[in-house]
């Protein structure tokens with residue numbers, strides 16, 4: 001039985017949800033809501049079968065206090081991460097009760113990673129009562145005044161309903177970045193994948209966040225239009241992003257899993273997955289069509305083919321396009337070598353093809369596992385499924 005399924009109104013100690021954005025890997029996770037209130041996006045397996053709830057404010061405050069208590073112990077014992085010793089750590093851990101270990105581990109992980117940022121879980125902390133969110137943000141600030149960044153996921157449909165004054169009050173209380181799953185700017189694609197938002201709503205929500213003085217990170221999902229809507233997906237996404245000019249455009253390439261409804265659509269051939277080559281062309285169209293914005297493009301998701309496809313618009317546009325063109329200009333066998341090497345975690349960018357040790361490792365893995373041109377796509381598909 002999970003913590004939330006036992007009885008959502010009872011307190012079972014510090015809670016941690018299943019995911020956070022890759023850029024929040026070092027953040028302290030504070031669970032404000034559980035799961036997803038919408039939960040209908042056909043590509044998303046994360047919360048399927050789980051019901052949404054907003055955790056009582058008192059529980060979230062207790063979580064923050066538990067982390068604070070553990071953090072205080074750790075700071076008194078070690079002062080800084082480099083002073084941590086195994087015997088010293090064991091001595092403290094031995095004083096922690098079994099039901100306090102999750103909070104202790106979270107506090108220790110955060111301590112070792114610099115304690116600079118906090119991420120509010122799960123899929124939409126802003127679905128909480130604004131006054132509750134503001135109170136917990138203030139409490140976070142009081143407990144951890146040194147924190148530089150507090151961030152959350154939110155949905156465009158939630159953001160457009162929040163009063164501007166409430167968003168500004170959240171900013172004043174410490175919320176300084178919101179991650180939104182734009183996924184696409186195409187209404188056809190958004191409708192097809194049941195995103196529960198239109199292009200116009202995404203734009204309105206994005207501008208609202210920016211006007212409130214909160215940093216905005218928009219996730220775009222290459223491949224989401226399938227083969228039929230690939231070009232429209234790229235062009236309309238670029239147009240939506242041009243109108244929003246978010247601080248960050250984060251790429252998170254589609255991977256289809258059988259744990260999400262899109263898996264069944266693929267099986268029944270109602271959705272046709274784009275090849276890597278199509279996706280690279282799609283990203284190229286997207287980047288070529290970004291105009292008049294100063295966003296930073298990030299590629300910090302393991303599902304992306306190029307981990308180094310990053311830069312600030314507009315000055316880094318050509319460098320990003322060079323990476324894509326370099327890949328598209330390669331012989332198919334070399335493209336395959338890179339594709340599989342990236343998904344095996346050996347390559348992070350095309351420059352790694354110059355590293356003979358890495359190339360040798362990928363070739364050896366392919367030989368040992370009989371990975372060839374003919375079965376490459378299915379092996380890559382299985383690897384991608386294991387990432388989500």
Ligand code: SF4
Pocket residue numbers: 036037038039040041044045046047123155181195
């Ligand atoms: S993508 Fe986001 S909004 Fe859609 S179901 Fe998943 S968590 Fe919910």
